[in-house]
Amino acid sequence: IQTELLDYEDLKKGELIVHTEHVIGRYDGLVKLALNGNTNDFLLITYKDNDRLYLPVDRMTMTQKYMGVDGIEPVLDKMGGKSWEKVKSRVKKSVEKMAGDLLHLYAARKVKSGHSHGVPDDSFRDFEAGFPYEETPDQLRAIEDVLEDMQSPTVMDRLVCGDVGYGKTEVALRASLLAVSNGKQVAVLVPTTVLAEQHFKTFSSRFEDYPVMIECLSRFRSSKEQRAIISRIKEGKTDIVIGTHRLLQKDVTFKDLGLVVLDEEQRFGVRHKEKLKKMRKTVDVLALTATPIPRTLHLSLTGIRDISIISTPPDHRHAIITYISEFDDAVITEAIRKELGRNGQIYFVHNNIGNIDKMAAYLKDLTPEVRLDIVHGRLDEKELEEIMLRFAARDIDMLVCTTIIESGLDIPWANTILINRADRFGLAQIYQLRGRVGRSDEQAYAYLFIPGETTLTKDAQKRLKVLMEHSDLGSGFQIAMSDLRIRGGGTILGASQSGRIAAVGYDMFLKLMENAVSELKGEPVRENLEPEINVNMSAFISESYIPDIDQRLSAYRGLAKMTELREISDFKAELIDRFGVLPPETANLLLKIMLKV
Structure with missing residues (x-):
């Protein structure tokens, strides 16, 4: 652990x-x-x-x-009393049962042997040298972890956690090349069509000088094109296919799938996750995320899933300056005009399709000079794509949108985001939204609008406090840890566990868990020596x-x-x-x- x-x-x-x-x-x-x-x-x-x-x-x-469970305040105990040993042994009993269940899951994965990929060759080294940036030490470590996993005979199930723009995609690109050069196919699964197109561009330009066939399967392709792509996948002519959950449908079969890359897997539905779970048993899986959801995080901390963390920001990246205030015309007008003044672009998030048009009209009244458009999930695909492409081409200054933008659009000129009713979002979600800006060397700003503080729920107050504390770069992982606290480890492990976690703290809980897992595996439990x-x-x-x-x-x-x-x-x-x-x-x-x- x-x-x-x-x-x-x-x-x-x-x-x-x-x-x-x-x-x-x-x-x-x-x-x-x-x-x-x-x-x-x-x-x-x-x-x-x-x-x-x-x-x-x-x-x-x-x-x-x-680190305990929110809402349960532990009491200070007497030093050297018996109660601590009692509490520990109670918790240990319940941990042993859990460890048994988790181990079953883990053992199935370790026993199933996957394909062991060969060692990277010269063309792989050339590909690495073609990366236009200096890799950060964390990024290099993540890449090494992934390549080692792929070369070992057991199936890979690794989570790479890193903030937006910290080079997770490069980790996926190198893993894909290793799989393809070993004659395997790669499927890259992303939550939205717009993101699929963006990844398709990135992969195509990075593999430009290599004999790798890359396709993008999404609703932006006509049904005739889709059929052609599916048959090429089946025949093994396609090396890398990038797509939404369309890739998980029954008609898509691979000739020899070797690697699945999952981008922000928490955004996929339950049915899709079940299908992915089946894949996990036989195929290498590399999951990328900016903020792991508490359950994933917990599994990673307990060693059921392997985790690599990229927390070093790229050079010249500034932390996003975040303001929290009540909805205020003057603040909004100033934020929009300040961004327009430096030829930048703006996101305004209003997560209510019912009155988003009204909100857009209201903003247009406040700043008549701004060129704005509206996007949400109910627009048809073609229209949505057109608006997104116009925004990317800088023909639109401000996008009034729902959370549809939260995953992965890379627009370097958009450096101000205004989020209405921020109190209604989860921590990871605001963090993801805020990560839409600040993708370049420019200083980025985020404005979170909330109703008067008296009406905020306790949890909303805590979430906003965490966001303010972790505005520095690379804090997606800490945010997820805090989410784990606000929801309490209990929500992941079932309510029955929250009291036990609260009694000893999350660390001690994990340590007892680790010992229980080792005992079940028949490994000796080494107590650390602490000589004085x-x-x-x-x-x-x-x-x-x-x-x-x-x-x-x-x-x-x-x-x-x-x-x-x-x-x-x-x-x-x-x-x-x-x-x-x-x-x-x-x-x-x-x-x-x-x-x-």
């Missing part, structure tokens, strides 16, 4: 913290204590009746930030060396997690590079960690 994905948030004073051996306590900051003439830093954790635990920073890995190192010298990072408390905490956390000497020497070099020569007490701290390792 990838618990390292969970400590993405720096601890703040007053937050709850879970210690593996003690109960849930409250983190009360970093404190310096002098013992026997030596000074060291400790985390102060407070329990019931003001019991205090001073934890040496080099043993920080024994704690995790508490007592050396007669002061060992800490002083405020004068790293003034920022968050940076100090994250340095301590990094050190506590180290397991190899090489990591320590790299860390030392980084410290000297960033903060200058090591003070003696910081050098002592590194020595202490070396002894521990």
